[in-house]
Amino acid sequence: MQARTVGTTVALLYATALPAQAAPCQLKIALEQWPPYVYSKPNSAPTGLDLELTQAILREAGCTLQLMPELPTARRQRQFEQGSLDVLLAASDTAERRKIARFSIPYRSESVNLFVRSEQLPRFQQLRTLEGLLAMQVSLLAPKVGWYGTAYARLQPQLLSAGHLSTFLNFQQGVRMLEAGRADVILGDSAALRYEARELGLAISALPVTVMRAPVHLMLNKNTTTPEELEQINAAIARLEKQGVLAEIRNRYGEF
Template identity: 30%
Template structure:
């Protein structure tokens, strides 16, 4: 049975207080709300990568607690708290030397979206730069990446991904960006958005793979055991079965 994280331990972790009540030999796993990979449903943490992480621990015999924390806290905890594991994280050149990596789990791309009946369809990178407004989340890799690429039309006001879709449907913005295709499909189902309402703009803004990241102090034996367990899930077909549960395309 999955152990729930004690309230005191969670508060200590969120506040960055050292010496939380967690056992000294335990690792703490953190993740954020990002469907369909990791999210809360009916009070339970679930998602495609959550299931993969639990399947890995079933093979390694680990029983590390998992905490769902605000997205702006995830990398802070990974950088500041010893023996911390974070999923799901894009592996970038800047992040490469900061952590120990297990993966890849899935390969993903980020595209912008607009309403399919928009009067001015956007089809090129230049048109994206010239658009009046592109709405994205307040914080995270994607808004930071777009800012670095010279997008001066960003509206970084969304606190959660579903807010992006609500703003687009209410015509409070013309363009949104922040989810993978799997995320768009999931949120469209959750918000009862009819098929064909959203249009994927044919401009790939980002392409990478999602990984599990360990803090640098993690024992190599633990990291290697998780890596071997993930390989075993992949070779036995268990990884593919989990991905198909979430309607995620399985690439050869």
């Protein structure tokens, strides 16, 4: 009994003297159908611009990406806030979000614009600013969740109170609502809207109003990730940008 106790004590002392091994970088993410950024075809693995970029970045950073079941946007955000998810893709860096998250350096840019059905373009070509939506009493479709710039955030309550704003949960739904005449104009990510319009066979045209053009980041959960993991990811992004790896992925999906 005594010999066993001594042996255990020596083993514990030896283990304490060894350098601590860093815990493996494993990040949980829940996907959502958001083509061309994230999507899956029947009997195929998920793919898309953002997923490919993220997989390349995390592989370079020495991290493992654990794909969780798909979730709608609002539920995914809630689970992130509750600590069930470690990372969100294509995030805008805002002061409010920094309370619960840390952000990588940018890995691509996004463009948010206003679109109309192409046959309606002559009617709305004089619309040159977001504020013109109110002045011209134009009805707008916009995503229910997400950050679309300070100008839209400022205008959104006025559009709501005037009864000129309807929202959608995903871009396929939004384009279908536009096709059905639920509103005159739709606001959203340019690539996502163009993709869904092509899939539905609806001709849409951009108005001369850029709502937002800004970098997007990986958003890491402050409670479940470490500053060291963020440093690894930032270094990986920088290396892959220098090597042209991220540019090659972006170019395969079009101009970003």
